[in-house]
Amino acid sequence: MGSKKLSAIDLNPFSPEAQSIEQTKRLSSEDDRKRVHGTVKALKENGYVILKSRLTKEKLGKIRSELKLLHEEVSKGTSHFGGFETERVYNLVARTRVLDELYLHPELLAIIESHLNDQIQLSISSSVNLLPGQPAQSFHRDDAYYPLPRPHMPLSVNAMWAIDDFTEENGATLLIPNSHVSASDEPVSGYETVKALMPAGSVMIWDGSLFHAGGHNRTSNSRMGITVVYCRAWLRQQENQFLGVPPALAKNLTRPLQKLIGYWVANNFLGYLNEASPSVLLRAQEKD
Ligand SMILES: O=C(O)CCC(=O)C(=O)O
Numbered sequence: 001m002g003s004k005k006l007s008a009i010d011l012n013p014f015s016p017e018a019q020s021i022e023q024t025k026r027l028s029s030e031d032d033r034k035r036v037h038g039t040v041k042a043l044k045e046n047g048y049v050i051l052k053s054r055l056t057k058e059k060l061g062k063i064r065s066e067l068k069l070l071h072e073e074v075s076k077g078t079s080h081f082g083g084f085e086t087e088r089v090y091n092l093v094a095r096t097r098v099l100d101e102l103y104l105h106p107e108l109l110a111i112i113e114s115h116l117n118d119q120i121q122l123s124i125s126s127s128v129n130l131l132p133g134q135p136a137q138s139f140h141r142d143d144a145y146y147p148l149p150r151p152h153m154p155l156s157v158n159a160m161w162a163i164d165d166f167t168e169e170n171g172a173t174l175l176i177p178n179s180h181v182s183a184s185d186e187p188v189s190g191y192e193t194v195k196a197l198m199p200a201g202s203v204m205i206w207d208g209s210l211f212h213a214g215g216h217n218r219t220s221n222s223r224m225g226i227t228v229v230y231c232r233a234w235l236r237q238q239e240n241q242f243l244g245v246p247p248a249l250a251k252n253l254t255r256p257l258q259k260l261i262g263y264w265v266a267n268n269f270l271g272y273l274n275e276a277s278p279s280v281l282l283r284a285q286e287k288d
Pocket of ligand 1: 137171172173174212214
């Protein structure tokens with residue numbers, strides 16, 4: 001099991017100590033959650049918020065260089081919904097370390113954990129590059145695969161990082177404000193839409209029930225975004241993180257990122273193995 005001392009969180013989940021700390025399983029700090037109170041209120045009311053310019057120019061440059069390499073290996077989409085003039089790279093947690101600070105951005109995690117008021121996990125991380133001419137996507141909800149009657153408690157949150165400026169013309173994401181609380185499975189007629197206009201380095205956060213769509217790219221340049229979906233830790237993830245990021249890869253990630261992708265126990269009984277947290281098993285691998 002390695003020489004490192006186990007933390008309380010690694011305890012046998014049946015133990016009273018493990019059960020008593022269940023509610024403390026958060027990746028953000030209490031102070032950060034207090035600081036984002038107003039932002040969370042806006043997210044709950046409108047279904048989305050935009051945090052402007054959270055990445056430095058230098059960081060953006062590194063991300064762009066890395067994405068350029070990753071996108072050299074992919075072809076355009078093959079479905080109407082995914083976009084015939086759109087390139088996507090999936091399973092980004094396995095492919096690059098340049099995005100780790102985005103996944104674990106303290107303000108973002110504080111907002112998401114406050115909104116869901118629960119232990120969270122990463123569901124999917126992918127890039128979406130709208131090429132010139134890509135028409136607007138159809139409106140949809142990211143949590144449609146959880147078949148619950150609507151409106152329901154928030155289940156997931158999407159964070160779209162703008163790697164290029166999101167503009168009027170280049171396909172900025174389209175949103176229908178307040179649609180996250182609608183009982184209807186379709187956008188109601190006469191709905192108002194807004195475009196998520198934001199400079200590169202910003203992140204738009206929306207409730208998984210909000211109707212949204214990629215916009216129409218009318219320019220001659222591409223529009224790159226990174227979309228990271230987070231969900232309650234007791235739900236099935238969209239990407240299979242344990243196959244996408246198997247233990248041999250996961251053991252090299254930081255502990256918070258291991259936890260975020262699911263190498264952690266949820267609600268005390270979900271995800272353990274042989275009465276231990278998966279983080280214990282990853283530590284055993286670290287010795288190899
Ligand atoms: O690219 C965008 O702005 C949104 C993309 C999206 O919602 C999706 O592909 O499901």
